[in-house]
Amino acid sequence: MVCLIPTTAWANPFPDPNRVPRDPVSDQPLMSEKLQVANASVAAAGVDIVRAEVEWVSSNDTFRLASAVIEASGTPALLARSQKKDPFGSYQGVLKDNDGKLIGYDSIGTGQEFRRLTRAITLRFPLPTKVSQLTFSAENPSTGVVQPVFTATIDPATLPRVQVDPSTIEVRVLKQATAQPEIAVNLYAEGYLASRKAQFWTDANKAVSTLVNNNFPGVARFTIRAVFSPSNKALGAATDLGSPVQERDSFLGLYYPYWRNFGRWYNVVYPTRESRYRRGIGSVPYDYPIALVDSNRYWGVGNFNELTAIPGSHPSFAYLLLHEFGHYFGLNEEYEGGGPTELEFAPGISEPWSQNITFTTTRANLKWRNFVSASTPIPTPESQWNGSNYGAYLGGYADSTPRNRSHKPGFDCTMESGRSFCPICKDAIGKKVDFDSGKATPLGADDIQ
Known part of the structure; x- marks a missing residue:
C-alpha cells in the first residue's frame, strides 16, 4: 500500500482535554443485573x-x-x-x-x-x-x-460460514431492554489481557451507568452485553510499528493508525485489519458495537454505523463515550479547530448529511428549524446565545473544508465539549435508534425508500 501523508491533523474528540467534563468522583457504576449468559445460547x-x-x-x-x-x-x-x-x-x-x-x-x-x-x-x-x-x-x-x-x-x-469458538469469549448481559423493538448494544474488551478481565467488567458496568444515568436517547430499547475475550497485546503507547501494517494481536485488532502519520494519529484507534475487527464483534449478535480499550489516555473515535472506541479508564470516560457514540449516529463535531473531523465530507458537497451541521443559511432549509424560534435570525449571531436559543451559529465541523461555511445549532453540546446533548442531537439520535430498531420513524429525509 502506498502511504500518503497528509499535512493536516484530525480532531476527535475535543482537542483540549482540560476543557471537557470529568467524571464525578461520587459516580458509582450501575450494578450489573448479574445475568451471565451461556456462550452457546448467545451464539444460537x-x-x-x-x-x-x-x-x-x-x-x-x-x-x-x-x-x-x-x-x-x-x-x-x-x-x-x-x-x-x-x-x-x-x-x-x-x-x-x-x-x-x-x-x-x-x-x-x-x-x-x-x-x-x-x-x-x-x-x-x-x-x-x-x-x-x-x-x-x-x-x-x-x-x-x-x-x-x-x-x-x-x-x-x-459462501463459507464463520465459526465461533464459544470457549474463547465470555458474555454477560448487563442491562435488559425495557422497550421494544430491541437493539443489541455490545461492549467489547479490547486490549485487556487475561489478567485484566475483572477490570473490564468494572469498565463495562461504568459504560452502562453512563448511558442510563445520562438518559441516552433510546436507551430503553438497549439490551447491553459485555463481551470479553483476552487480548495477547495491550494497546500501550502510540508507536510507529513500521510498514507494512502489522495485524494487532488483540481481540479486535485495533491500534493507533501510525500508517497514515497524520498530525494527531495518537488520538484515535482503527482496525489494523477490518476482517479481524468484524470477526471479533460478530462473535456475538450486535446492532451497535462499542470497544472499551484498556487505556487511560485521552482519545476516542466514532464513525457512522462502523466503530465506537474509547479508553476504559480516562477520567473523562463519560464525555468520551457520549461524544464518540454520538458520531456513530451521524452527529458531527460542533467545535472548531484541531484538524479535520472524522466525518469529513467531500469539499464540493452542497450539504453534509450530519444532522447537526449545515451549510445553509436559509430558514426553510434548516434541518432543525422546528427547534428554532421564529424570532431568531438565520444565520444567528453568537450574541443571541443565552443557553437555549437555538439557531444557525457559524462554527462546528472542526477544521474541515469548506471552512467558515458550517453552522451549528448552538453551544455547549456534548458534540462540542458539554456534559449533555442539545435537543437537536437528542432528537437525531432518538430517530436513528427508532429507525435502526425497525420502527418506521423517518430520519429527517423525505426520500427514504
Whole structure:
C-alpha cells in the first residue's frame, strides 16, 4: 500500500482535554443485573446474515468485493431496518436477487481518510436464498455525490460460514431492554489481557451507568452485553510499528493508525485489519458495537454505523463515550479547530448529511428549524446565545473544508465539549435508534425508500 501523508491533523474528540467534563468522583457504576449468559445460547440467538467486505484499491482509489461470508451476527432489528434505505452514509450497499427482489440495504458513514486507514468497508445484509447482486456506492471524493461504483454477484450456496469458538469469549448481559423493538448494544474488551478481565467488567458496568444515568436517547430499547475475550497485546503507547501494517494481536485488532502519520494519529484507534475487527464483534449478535480499550489516555473515535472506541479508564470516560457514540449516529463535531473531523465530507458537497451541521443559511432549509424560534435570525449571531436559543451559529465541523461555511445549532453540546446533548442531537439520535430498531420513524429525509 502506498502511504500518503497528509499535512493536516484530525480532531476527535475535543482537542483540549482540560476543557471537557470529568467524571464525578461520587459516580458509582450501575450494578450489573448479574445475568451471565451461556456462550452457546448467545451464539444460537444470532440471525444468519451476509457479511460483505469491500476492499479499497489504493492504486486507483476505487473498490472491489474482497469477500463475503455467512455469519450469525444478525438481529431482528437488522432484518427490519435493512428493508428501508438509510438516507445517511458515505458508502451504501443494496443487495437484490436476480429477479430484482430486495434483500436489504446497508450504509456506512466516514470521512475521506477512513478507506485509507481501514483499507476496507463492511456491509451486512439478510441472508438471501438464491444468487443475488450487490451494488456498492461510494461518495465522490470531490463532489460528495454518492454514486454506484461496482456490482458483484453473491451466491449463498458458495459462501463459507464463520465459526465461533464459544470457549474463547465470555458474555454477560448487563442491562435488559425495557422497550421494544430491541437493539443489541455490545461492549467489547479490547486490549485487556487475561489478567485484566475483572477490570473490564468494572469498565463495562461504568459504560452502562453512563448511558442510563445520562438518559441516552433510546436507551430503553438497549439490551447491553459485555463481551470479553483476552487480548495477547495491550494497546500501550502510540508507536510507529513500521510498514507494512502489522495485524494487532488483540481481540479486535485495533491500534493507533501510525500508517497514515497524520498530525494527531495518537488520538484515535482503527482496525489494523477490518476482517479481524468484524470477526471479533460478530462473535456475538450486535446492532451497535462499542470497544472499551484498556487505556487511560485521552482519545476516542466514532464513525457512522462502523466503530465506537474509547479508553476504559480516562477520567473523562463519560464525555468520551457520549461524544464518540454520538458520531456513530451521524452527529458531527460542533467545535472548531484541531484538524479535520472524522466525518469529513467531500469539499464540493452542497450539504453534509450530519444532522447537526449545515451549510445553509436559509430558514426553510434548516434541518432543525422546528427547534428554532421564529424570532431568531438565520444565520444567528453568537450574541443571541443565552443557553437555549437555538439557531444557525457559524462554527462546528472542526477544521474541515469548506471552512467558515458550517453552522451549528448552538453551544455547549456534548458534540462540542458539554456534559449533555442539545435537543437537536437528542432528537437525531432518538430517530436513528427508532429507525435502526425497525420502527418506521423517518430520519429527517423525505426520500427514504
